[in-house]
Amino acid sequence: MLKDPETGLQRLILDTARQLLTSVGYAQVSMRKIANKIGYSATSIYLYYGNKDELVHALIDEGVDLLYQDLYDADQAGLSPEERLEKMCRAYIRFGLEKPEYYEIMYILHPEYIKRYPAEKFRKARRNLELIASAIAAAIDASQFEAMDSMLSANLVWAQLHGVVTLLGSERVDKRIPEQELIEATVHQIIRSFRITPSGVEV
Amino acid sequence: MLKDPETGLQRLILDTARQLLTSVGYAQVSMRKIANKIGYSATSIYLYYGNKDELVHALIDEGVDLLYQDLYDADQAGLSPEERLEKMCRAYIRFGLEKPEYYEIMYILHPEYIKRYPAEKFRKARRNLELIASAIAAAIDASQFEAMDSMLSANLVWAQLHGVVTLLGSERVDKRIPEQELIEATVHQIIRSFRITPSGVEV
DNA sequence: CCTCGAGCTTAACAGTGTTAACTTTACTCA
DNA sequence: TGAGTAAAGTTAACACTGTTAAGCTCGAGG
Structure with a gap:
């Protein structure tokens, strides 16, 4: 090909x-x-x-680039590490909700599809997570966050963002819960969960 | 029918x-x-x-019951509210990873499917979330957690659990991140995120 | 002029959900 | 007893899906 x-x-x-x-x-x-x-x-x-996979993979590739651009743009200079992380979280959620078709093929489509996803593209997709990880690492360095493996932390954040995007996007959340409120609470909780607590360093 | x-x-x-x-x-x-x-x-x-939808809905119904049973079993008497919540979180994640086929039709399958899901079954599915919400409400009553709308909190927890289950289940998480470690960190973070902080009550 | 190969097409296979029309069987009622 | 009817299941077909094999067309090179 x-x-x-x-x-x-x-x-x-x-x-x-x-x-x-x-x-x-x-x-x-x-x-x-x-x-x-x-x-x-x-x-x-x-x-x-x-085959169709290869075509979809090309579209996934575009989606990965689009998301990277959004995350990168959110990651402006002059912001505190905490603000950087917050802006990135918002950018991720916005991407997921505003470009649901891209989000679907990138992160929701059935495992069978992703197994055939070439390793080199996988690596490229990982850059998006690394952007989040770097913001977390910066916050840890600035002693705003507890010391923790930043890549593990990034996956923790990713899971939370992915969760809220997919639940809202698939309209599975009770409509009595205001969407914006759930998003705010999510972002707020992500930031807060990394802050140093008086009980000291935790696993 | x-x-x-x-x-x-x-x-x-x-x-x-x-x-x-x-x-x-x-x-x-x-x-x-x-x-x-x-x-x-x-x-x-x-x-x-x-049609096929109706048949799948019947299977979803079974899945909802299975999950409810698991959550209910985890919610034993004599536990502290915090322990109750923790056990339920673990039960949810276990269900998602051990019964991926059920989890897929219940919470991953394309929105089109779920839109045709009858309202009365939707209500039944909500019982699962309410079980989680009740554990949170109990913790708030016992002043272990900050005051907060317990249903919103439950959705926050749900999103986080759903996120980790789907990312792990679809094998999208980098294999250098140990699965068990991510799960532990998730559960840990959920519990911790509700605890009362010195900065006082937050939104 | 002839060949060759790039670029594209037609026909077909095996599969999907779904509908309409048909058969078969069994039971009810005059 | 015989007719009618309704239940339970069938076959055939439609309009799709991804995909493969074989064939066509046409321009460039020798």
């Missing part, structure tokens, strides 16, 4: 797939629908992407 | 669907596969379940 989608048709396929993904959602992205939209036969796609 | 799956074939369909779900996973549960396994035609299923 070609690596860089700069050629004509491959670009067109990827663009159409993205357009379909963002407009009507992942469930409506099918090889035939993509092909019909651009006036080609469905099998043409297989000339550029070995 | 019949309400109670006590009749012969309906029972058989549900049992086979469950068996297929737990043995080979949701992706392999198809009307034809269920029917083949019991020597009936696929359309027979439609005599008892209006």
Whole structure:
């Protein structure tokens, strides 16, 4: 398979797939629908992407980049480590709720899909977590947070963010709980949970 | 549609669907596969379940009951509110990781599915959250936790539990992070996050 | 002019959920 | 007893899905 989608048709396929993904959602992205939209036969796609997985992986790749950009933008200079972390958390949640189709293919889609996700792309996806980890590490260095493995901490934060994004996004949360309130409480709790407590350092 | 799956074939369909779900996973549960396994035609299923959704909803119902049982069992008498909450958290995570097929149809499956989920079953599913909320409320009453809307708190806890279960279950967490360590840190953090801090009551 | 290969297509396979129409069996009622 | 009916299950079909194998078209090179 070609690596860089700069050629004509491959670009067109990827663009159409993205357009379909963002407009009507992942469930409506099918090889035939993509092909019909651009006036080609469905099998043409297989000339550029070995199978649907590869095509979706390309879209995941775009999503990873988009999220990285959002997290990076949130991570402005001149902020305290705690503020950095807070802004990143908000950026993550916003991404998850405003780009649910990307979020779905990136973090929700069935395990089978992700197992075939190439290792080198996995590494790239990890950069997003590392951005969060670095904010935590900075806070620990500044003695604002308790000493703790920053990568483990980042995963802890990630799980919490992922949890609130998926529950809200899938409309599984009771509507009597105001969405904004749950988000605020989540961010607040994340920050607070890292602060140094009088009981001293904990595991 | 019949309400109670006590009749012969309906029972058989549900049992086979469950068996297929737990043995080979949701992706392999198809009307034809269920029917083949019991020597009936696929359309027979439609005599008892209006569509696949209804059949899956019946399985979700079973899952909700299973989880409730687990949470209820964890909620033993003679424990402190804090211990109650901790045991429930562990029970939830264990359920999610040991019965991933149930967890998938209950809490991961695409929103489209859940929108058609009947309101009365939704109410039943909420009992699980209320069990967690009651433990939190008890802790607040005992002044171990800060005063806070216990239902909002329960959703906060739920999001965190859901996050760690789905990330671990989908194998998206870097394998250099030991699973058990992440779980311990999560439970620990949940409990700790509710404790009264010297800075006083917070939102 | 002929060959070759890039680029794309048609036809097909095996699978999915679902519907309409049909059969078969058994039971009720005049 | 015979007719009618309703229950229980069937077959055939539709419109989809991802994917593969084989074939077509057309322009460039020798």
